[in-house]
Amino acid sequence: MTADGTLLAISDLHIGHQENREIVARMRPDSPQDWLLVAGDVAERFCDVEWALSVLAERFATVVWVPGNHELWTLPDDPVTLRGVARYDRLIELCRSLGVVTPEDPYPIWHGPGGPMLIAPLFLLYDYTFLPAGVTTKQEALTLAHETGVVCTDEFMLHADPYPCREAWCESRVSAAEQRLQACDPALPKVLVNHYPLVRTPTRILRYPIFAQWCGTERTADWHTRFGVAAVVYGHLHVPRTTWHDGVRFEEVSLGYPRERRVYGAALSRPRQILPDIGPRTEMWFGMGRL
Ligand SMILES: [Fe+2]
Numbered sequence: 001m002t003a004d005g006t007l008l009a010i011s012d013l014h015i016g017h018q019e020n021r022e023i024v025a026r027m028r029p030d031s032p033q034d035w036l037l038v039a040g041d042v043a044e045r046f047c048d049v050e051w052a053l054s055v056l057a058e059r060f061a062t063v064v065w066v067p068g069n070h071e072l073w074t075l076p077d078d079p080v081t082l083r084g085v086a087r088y089d090r091l092i093e094l095c096r097s098l099g100v101v102t103p104e105d106p107y108p109i110w111h112g113p114g115g116p117m118l119i120a121p122l123f124l125l126y127d128y129t130f131l132p133a134g135v136t137t138k139q140e141a142l143t144l145a146h147e148t149g150v151v152c153t154d155e156f157m158l159h160a161d162p163y164p165c166r167e168a169w170c171e172s173r174v175s176a177a178e179q180r181l182q183a184c185d186p187a188l189p190k191v192l193v194n195h196y197p198l199v200r201t202p203t204r205i206l207r208y209p210i211f212a213q214w215c216g217t218e219r220t221a222d223w224h225t226r227f228g229v230a231a232v233v234y235g236h237l238h239v240p241r242t243t244w245h246d247g248v249r250f251e252e253v254s255l256g257y258p259r260e261r262r263v264y265g266a267a268l269s270r271p272r273q274i275l276p277d278i279g280p281r282t283e284m285w286f287g288m289g290r291l
């Protein structure tokens with residue numbers, strides 16, 4: 001139990017899996033001052049996202065959420081049939097009703113141990129620029145993916161309306177977020193929270209490297225060195241670990257699927273401590289690379 005709270009993070013709760021829903025039902029802060037960063041992929045169905053965020057918002061002093069790709073899917077059996085930007089906007093409305101901080105809100109400042117620190121939740125999507133070796137276009141990369149049988153479900157469920165494509169939506173999101181970060185106090189250290197890893201290197205561990213095209217954008221490759229960043233929090237890859245890139249700490253905090261956790265171990269069922277930083281350490285691995 002800490003006196004002044006801890007900044008915690010988790011992602012990829014995927015509560016469509018009963019085991020994961022039970023983990024969220026049991027998830028509690030150690031201190032009433034704890035904050036929780038939720039870096040996307042809470043669930044696919046709107047009612048599941050609502051349940052999880054409302055449970056967490058009741059327990060933690062502050063909850064900060066960014067969408068993953070799964071929240072943005074429009075499943076045929078979901079009563080909420082909204083697509084693309086309209087679906088995202090509805091999720092923002094939900095968060096506002098619960099007091100959850102989103103990428104559309106002013107960036108909050110963590111004043112607990114390890115602070116002050118600006119917390120910047122980002123929704124940036126991906127744009128197919130993490131291309132496989134020897135490939136120069138999105139179309140080639142997609143063709144290769146179809147040939148190998150590793151195709152992200154986003155291709156069928158994540159609609160970009162009213163944008164013509166997901167990369168156009170990504171372009172708009174990245175440009176807006178870049179402007180906001182440029183306008184922030186450069187002297188105030190930051191934690192960037194995004195569903196995707198901001199740099200490509202962490203995707204090198206994927207069991208299926210072809211999947212990297214759905215994992216981020218080259219446009220954010222220098223954000224961790226440009227904007228006075230103390231830590232980057234992300235998920236999506238389901239490879240929970242701590243790595244350093246140009247001296248900046250990157251925390252992949254995914255809970256992932258039950259079958260993956262049987263490889264990683266039960267300790268990963270808890271949110272990761274982001275602040276205060278637990279101190280110098282070598283790269284920490286929590287499991288095997290999986291999709
Ligand atoms: Fe996920």
Ligand SMILES: [Fe+2]
Pocket residue numbers: 041068069070195235236237
């Ligand atoms: Fe994801």
